[in-house]
Amino acid sequence: MKRVVVLTGGVGGAKLVLGLSHILPQGALTAIVNTGDDFRHLGLHVSPDIDTLLYTLADKANAAQGWGREGESWAFMAALRELGGPDWFALGDGDMALHVLRTHALMQGESLSQVTARFAARWNIPVSILPMSDQPVATMLDTDRGRLEFQRYFVEQRCEPAVRAVQFDGAAQAEPAPGVVDAILSADMILIAPSNPFLSVDPLLAVPALRSALEQTAAPIVAVSPLIGGKAVKGPTAKLMGDLNMAVDNDSIAHHYAGLIDAMLIDSGDRCDAPDIAIAHCATLMTTLSDRMRVAQAAIDLAAGLRG
Amino acid sequence: MKRVVVLTGGVGGAKLVLGLSHILPQGALTAIVNTGDDFRHLGLHVSPDIDTLLYTLADKANAAQGWGREGESWAFMAALRELGGPDWFALGDGDMALHVLRTHALMQGESLSQVTARFAARWNIPVSILPMSDQPVATMLDTDRGRLEFQRYFVEQRCEPAVRAVQFDGAAQAEPAPGVVDAILSADMILIAPSNPFLSVDPLLAVPALRSALEQTAAPIVAVSPLIGGKAVKGPTAKLMGDLNMAVDNDSIAHHYAGLIDAMLIDSGDRCDAPDIAIAHCATLMTTLSDRMRVAQAAIDLAAGLRG
Numbered sequence: 001m002k003r004v005v006v007l008t009g010g011v012g013g014a015k016l017v018l019g020l021s022h023i024l025p026q027g028a029l030t031a032i033v034n035t036g037d038d039f040r041h042l043g044l045h046v047s048p049d050i051d052t053l054l055y056t057l058a059d060k061a062n063a064a065q066g067w068g069r070e071g072e073s074w075a076f077m078a079a080l081r082e083l084g085g086p087d088w089f090a091l092g093d094g095d096m097a098l099h100v101l102r103t104h105a106l107m108q109g110e111s112l113s114q115v116t117a118r119f120a121a122r123w124n125i126p127v128s129i130l131p132m133s134d135q136p137v138a139t140m141l142d143t144d145r146g147r148l149e150f151q152r153y154f155v156e157q158r159c160e161p162a163v164r165a166v167q168f169d170g171a172a173q174a175e176p177a178p179g180v181v182d183a184i185l186s187a188d189m190i191l192i193a194p195s196n197p198f199l200s201v202d203p204l205l206a207v208p209a210l211r212s213a214l215e216q217t218a219a220p221i222v223a224v225s226p227l228i229g230g231k232a233v234k235g236p237t238a239k240l241m242g243d244l245n246m247a248v249d250n251d252s253i254a255h256h257y258a259g260l261i262d263a264m265l266i267d268s269g270d271r272c273d274a275p276d277i278a279i280a281h282c283a284t285l286m287t288t289l290s291d292r293m294r295v296a297q298a299a300i301d302l303a304a305g306l307r308g
Numbered sequence: 309m310k311r312v313v314v315l316t317g318g319v320g321g322a323k324l325v326l327g328l329s330h331i332l333p334q335g336a337l338t339a340i341v342n343t344g345d346d347f348r349h350l351g352l353h354v355s356p357d358i359d360t361l362l363y364t365l366a367d368k369a370n371a372a373q374g375w376g377r378e379g380e381s382w383a384f385m386a387a388l389r390e391l392g393g394p395d396w397f398a399l400g401d402g403d404m405a406l407h408v409l410r411t412h413a414l415m416q417g418e419s420l421s422q423v424t425a426r427f428a429a430r431w432n433i434p435v436s437i438l439p440m441s442d443q444p445v446a447t448m449l450d451t452d453r454g455r456l457e458f459q460r461y462f463v464e465q466r467c468e469p470a471v472r473a474v475q476f477d478g479a480a481q482a483e484p485a486p487g488v489v490d491a492i493l494s495a496d497m498i499l500i501a502p503s504n505p506f507l508s509v510d511p512l513l514a515v516p517a518l519r520s521a522l523e524q525t526a527a528p529i530v531a532v533s534p535l536i537g538g539k540a541v542k543g544p545t546a547k548l549m550g551d552l553n554m555a556v557d558n559d560s561i562a563h564h565y566a567g568l569i570d571a572m573l574i575d576s577g578d579r580c581d582a583p584d585i586a587i588a589h590c591a592t593l594m595t596t597l598s599d600r601m602r603v604a605q606a607a608i609d610l611a612a613g614l615r616g
Contacts, residue, residue: 043412075381079405084430093401097387104351122392 001028004300005187005219009034009200010049011066011234012226012286013193014056016299019292020191021057021127023300030128030183032210034195035112036139036168036203037150041089044099045106048151049200050116050131051098058123066234069094088156113177130183132204133174139203140167150199159236163243166198171206176213184213189303192223194284196237197256198244205260220262220306224299225250228267228285250274262306265299278306309336312608313495313527317342317508318357319374319542320534320594321501322364324607327600328499329365329435331608338436338491340518342503343420344447344476344511345458349397352407353414356459357508358424358439359406366431374542377402396464421485438491440512441482447511448475458507467544471551474506479514484521492521497611500531502592504545505564506552513568528570528614532607533558536575536593558582570614573607586614 004024008017008031017031034049048067055061055069062070072092081087091099098119105115111134120129139150143161153161184190195201205211214221230248232238238248246252250266254274257264263278272279282298285291312332316325316339325339342357356375363369363377370378380400389395399407406427413423419442428437447458451469461469492498503509513519522529538556540546546556554560558574562582565572571586580587590606593599 042408043415044408069387073381073383073401075401076384076404076408079377079402080409082430083405083409083427085405085409093381093383093404094387096384096401096404097391097393100350100352100384101388101391101393107351119391122390 001025002188003030003183003186004028004189004191005030005032005183006191006193007032007201007204008049008053008193009195010037010052013049013195013200014053014061015286015292016191016193016224016296017053017127018056018289019286019294019296020300022289022293023296026126027128029126030130030179030187032130032132032180032183032204034200034203035131035133036137036171036199037154038136039138039149039151041091041151042085043103044091045103046089046091046099047102047112047116047131050112050129051095053129054098054116054119054123054125057120057125057127057129060123068092089151111177113179128179128183130180131177132180132210133207134177135170135174137171137174137203137207138169139199140169141165142167154236159239163240166202168203168206171203172208174207176207176210180210181213184210184217184219187217187219189300190214190217190219190221191299191303192221192257192261194224194226194233196226196232196235196240197253198240199236214260220303221260222263222265222299222303222306223253223257223261224284224295225253225264225266225270225272227253227270229269233285263302265295265302278302309333310496311338311491311494312336312497312499313338313340313491314499314501315340315509315512316357316361316501317503318345318360321357321503321508322361322369323594323600324499324501324532324604325361325435326364326597327594327602327604328608330597330601331604334434335436337434338438338487338495340438340440340488340491340512342508342511343439343441344445344479344507345462346444347446347457347459349399349459350393351411352399353411354397354399354407355410355420355424355439358420358437359403361437362406362424362427362431362433365428365433365435365437368431376400397459419485421487436487436491438488439485440488440518441515442485443478443482445479445482445511445515446477447507448477449473450475462544467547471548474510476511476514479511480516482515484515484518488518489521492518492525492527495525495527497608498522498525498527498529499607499611500529500565500569502532502534502541504534504540504543504548505561506548507544522568528611529568530571530573530607530611530614531561531565531569532592532603533561533572533574533578533580535561535578537577541593571610573603573610586610
């Protein structure tokens with residue numbers, strides 16, 4: 001059985017992981033997930049990217065909304081507003097169960113990876129989901145409105161501030177979560193999901209021992225580009241690249257991952273002229289489950305070709 | 309303006325406080341509330357008697373159910389169950405807002421009385437609501453199934469275990485919350501709501517400086533009996549009295565409060581032969597708002613008569 005590791009962030013990444021989970025045998029896939037977006041809100045430990053992946057793989061995700069649970073209700077938020085509580089971050093009634101149970105488990109000394117594994121097992125998720133680290137790493141943005149926590153930038157300010165730099169507080173001291181380094185070193189291939197390279201993948205790469213493992217592993221590393229026709233399917237990737245004075249194209253993505261990746265999968269209509277990496281094409285827009293399986297298969301085929 | 313203090317516990321007490329709030333001028337009434345039922349559940353600080361009073365006075369209480377919010381929904385509990393979380397204590401979606409905001413405020417160093425006052429102000433509640441103490445006091449029951457926290461006995465085990473003794477852990481070290489002693493010493497009359505004397509009122513009396521203030525105050529103290537025809541309207545009062553080998557009658561209630569109360573208001577059809585206290589009658593079943601106002605007025609009249 002080929003062992004596949006995928007590095008992933010939020011919604012776009014979760015789509016690829018879902019596609020992979022449908023074409024790989026049970027036990028073959030490990031997802032290493034960004035936790036730089038994690039934050040404490042009202043005393044609750046919220047892990048947005050882990051939750052998106054859990055909901056997606058458990059078939060509970062709200063497809064139309066792009067985050068949270070399908071069929072969610074909002075009585076908690078209504079009551080919170082009545083009491084003058086902060087309402088800039090939406091916490092659905094069902095979603096609260098994850099946050100409350102996770103926060104309680106962490107308070108009782110369980111690690112983020114342990115509680116994540118417990119939720120995944122409970123929902124019969126056939127993918128090993130590992131947070132990049134059990135220690136706190138906080139994605140911080142230097143913007144024209146000051147230094148912002150990720151969720152303040154992303155949710156409260158809807159990515160409007162111009163970003164000058166991105167930092168990952170705590171990353172330099174963070175250890176990869178148990179199993180992360182082993183998964184990378186024993187993988188037959190490593191995929192980087194089409195998540196935001198600067199906000200969703202870079203936090204993983206900022207954890208020193210995680211980056212070292214990627215540099216040491218013999219497995220080919222293949223990135224799936226988050227751009228289609230010079231635009232991001234969702235989220236602030238394209239705007240952020242503009243803020244950071246990059247051309248919004250695959251060459252910039254390849255340059256960003258230079259020295260790390262062996263190949264990149266890009267959309268059928270796009271090009272990439274980066275030297276030293278292999279390029280393959282595929283229709284990368286993932287709307288349906290079959291889209292997700294197609295992109296997953298193309299990424300696996302690209303990686304498998306590199307090994308031969 | 310006459311200043312009235314009422315000592316109160318859960319549902320029955322909240323009904324009397326609501327009646328009092330309708331017949332007294334704004335600012336006249338202070339409710340001192342049992343916190344012996346408070347507990348941590350899933351990391352959240354739950355204050356059942358304070359919440360019942362807040363919901364009742366804000367006209368948000370679920371009248372049929374007897375606890376929680378009117379029009380409550382239960383998506384959180386459904387999701388909690390899915391994840392294998394404990395479901396013996398029901399937390400409604402809207403109700404969660406109180407618990408989450410309170411827990412967060414306490415973590416940030418606010419006191420229970422400060423956060424309670426903030427919620428009451430937000431809902432324009434015209435009653436000063438004071439927790440009996442800002443320090444933890446835990447009502448514990450020695451039963452034939454072992455030593456149980458109050459909520460385990462009351463909710464999880466539905467008051468089924470036979471109670472041998474009741475203790476209030478922490479009470480001997482607890483200080484009354486700010487304002488409690490002043491309110492008692494400056495009151496023109498003090499009422500004890502028809503809450504469970506052993507589980508809802510005794511915790512207050514177990515706080516030494518609170519009990520001392522009641523013993524010192526010149527104001528008359530009037531209890532409203534929780535029994536009607538030898539039965540409690542709601543809750544485990546009668547069963548508990550049986551467990552503790554008391555006759556289930558007003559003489560036992562009067563005996564329990566002996567040395568503390570000057571008078572007792574009992575139901576029209578009942579009697580009380582306790583020496584040394586005044587007795588007045590009234591239909592004490594509180595179904596409608598006008599019932600609550602009638603009982604409140606009768607208690608006030610009884611106390612006012614004692615002063616003259």
